[in-house]
Each structure stands twice: as structure tokens, then as C-alpha cells.
Amino acid sequence: AQKITQTQPGMFVQEKEAVTLDCTYDTSDPSYGLFWYKQPSSGEMIFLIYQGSYDQQNATEGRYSLNFQKARKSANLVISASQLGDSAMYFCAMRELNTGFQKLVFGTGTRLLVSP
Amino acid sequence: DVKVTQSSRYLVKRTGEKVFLECVQDMDHENMFWYRQDPGLGLRLIYFSYDVKMKEKGDIPEGYSVSREKKERFSLILESASTNQTSMYLCASSRRTAQFSTDTQYFGPGTRLTVL
Numbered sequence: 001a002q003k004i005t006q007t008q009p010g011m012f013v014q015e016k017e018a019v020t021l022d023c024t025y026d027t028s029d030p031s032y033g034l035f036w037y038k039q040p041s042s043g044e045m046i047f048l049i050y051q052g053s054y055d056q057q058n059a060t061e062g063r064y065s066l067n068f069q070k071a072r073k074s075a076n077l078v079i080s081a082s083q084l085g086d087s088a089m090y091f092c093a094m095r096e097l098n099t100g101f102q103k104l105v106f107g108t109g110t111r112l113l114v115s116p
Numbered sequence: 117d118v119k120v121t122q123s124s125r126y127l128v129k130r131t132g133e134k135v136f137l138e139c140v141q142d143m144d145h146e147n148m149f150w151y152r153q154d155p156g157l158g159l160r161l162i163y164f165s166y167d168v169k170m171k172e173k174g175d176i177p178e179g180y181s182v183s184r185e186k187k188e189r190f191s192l193i194l195e196s197a198s199t200n201q202t203s204m205y206l207c208a209s210s211r212r213t214a215q216f217s218t219d220t221q222y223f224g225p226g227t228r229l230t231v232l
Contacts, residue, residue: 009156035220043125045206045223052218091158095213102147102166102213103174104221106159 003027004092004107011112013082020067021077021110023092031097034075035104036066039089048090051075053097082114119143120224122207128230135194137227139207146212148190149221150174150182153204162205165190166212197231204228 003026013019025034036048051059051066059066067076079086092107123138139148149164151174161174163182171182179201183191190209194201205228208221 004158006158033218037223043204043206043226043228045208045221047220047222050218050220093159102210103149103161103164105161106151108156108158 004094004105006092006107006110008110009108011110013112013114015084015114015116016081018078018080019082019112021079021090021092021112023075023077023107025073025075025092025094027073027094027096029096029098033095033097034066034068035093035095036064036075036077037091037093038086039091039109041088045091049077079112084114084116087112087114120207120209120222122205122224122227124227125225126228126230128232129194129197130232131198133194133197133231135197135229135231137192137194137205137207137229139190139192139209139224140188141190141207141209141222142188143209143211143222144187145209145222146187147210147221148184149208149210150180150190150192151206151208152176153206153226159206162192197229199231202229202231 005024032053034051038046049061065078089109091109093104120141150162151159165171165184181193206226207224210221
């Protein structure tokens with residue numbers, strides 16, 4: 001069964017510094033997609049970045065990049081130049097593409113706090 | 117702009133009451149999802165629907181039912197609310213995902229339900 005593990009319940013970073021949020025996954029499907037979402041205190045989940053299992057390069061979206069290490073089954077989110085508005089919960093999720101391809105499985109999340 | 121709305125942000129009900137949580141999307145998406153979010157457990161899928169009148173159980177369907185009479189609307193029903201159903205409920209929608217699509221799910225703002 002597919003599984004997502006986020007081992008950091010909370011992370012602290014100072015403004016303008018970079019931070020890495022860890023995510024490891026487990027799947028027997030060779031084709032899968034990995035997603036990161038941000039959930040501010042308002043509650044709405046915001047899509048940040050996507051990485052496909054066959055993508056040759058690490059995904060990037062502005063200040064967000066995904067450090068994808070397929071052999072280690074890890075998909076860590078890197079936020080560069082942290083801002084106060086980055087304080088939120090962050091969730092890693094996976095979709096298996098050969099089976100159950102409509103559904104996402106989520107990790108337990110990491111709460112990031114950015115201090116001035 | 118993409119929009120998923122939920123009928124209430126906060127809801128307080130009594131044990132044994134029948135509870136309806138409504139979700140509406142305006143993106144003509146085929147798929148709709150109901151998740152439950154609890155601290156330390158992340159998001160867990162309750163039910164999803166891939167077409168009108170079609171539904172499939174997720175990981176934690178016990179105690180819940182769903183209804184999808186129109187494409188844009190997906191309702192979550194708690195037939196007899198219990199205190200262990202106190203939680204944040206998130207609705208999401210997505211296009212009918214092609215097998216290797218990067219399509220993400222779009223989320224509503226969530227309903228925080230308290231059952232007394």
C-alpha cells in the first residue's frame with residue numbers, strides 16, 4: 001500500500017533563510033506523482049509543486065523546489081528565502097498512476113514557523 | 117478563478133443528530149472528494165465520487181455516507197453524529213485524471229465540525 005511519511009512535526013526558520021521539509025514515500029507502483037500543499041491558518045489547502053516519477057529534473061516553482069531522490073524514495077520540499085507568510089502546515093501527498101490514480105494519499109504534515 | 121465552496125466554516129451539533137456538509141465546485145470537475153483532517157493524522161479520504169450518482173469508499177467511510185445528484189455538488193452525511201466525528205472536513209475536486217496527468221485537486225476552505 002502506498003504511504004507518505006513526514007517525520008518533522010514542526011520546523012523553525014528565520015526570515016530569509018532556506019528550509020527543507022522532509023518527505024519519504026513508499027509505493028510498489030513504478031509510476032507515481034508527488035505533490036506538496038500548503039495550509040495556512042485559514043484552512044484552505046494550496047497546491048505548491050508537483051514531481052512525476054519519470055521526471056528527469058527536480059521540479060521548481062518560484063521559491064519552492066523539490067529535492068527528488070528516487071532511489072531513496074524521498075521528495076523533500078525546499079523553500080528558499082523564507083518569508084513570514086510561509087508560516088503554515090505543509091503536506092506531502094502521492095498519487096499512484098497505475099492503480100487508484102484518482103486518489104491522493106497524504107502525510108501527517110509539518111508545521112513551519114518563520115520568525116522575523 | 118478556481119472555486120470550491122463549503123456550506124459552513126464552523127458547525128456545532130449534538131450527538132445523534134443527522135449532519136449534512138455541502139460542497140460546491142464551479143470548475144465542471146468530474147471528481148469530488150471528502151477528507152477528514154485530524155492533528156497528527158493528516159488528511160484521510162472518506163469518500164470520493166468520479167461522476168454524478170457514482171461514489172467509492174475511501175479509507176475511513178464508516179459512519180459517513182455521501183450524495184452526488186448534480187455534477188457540481190457533493191454532500192457528506194453523518195447519519196447519527198458522534199463525538200469522535202469532531203474534526204475538520206475538507207472537500208476537494210479535480211478533473212477526471214488521465215493516467216499520467218499532473219492535475220491537482222482543488223480544496224475548499226474546510227468545515228470545522230464539533231459534536232457535543
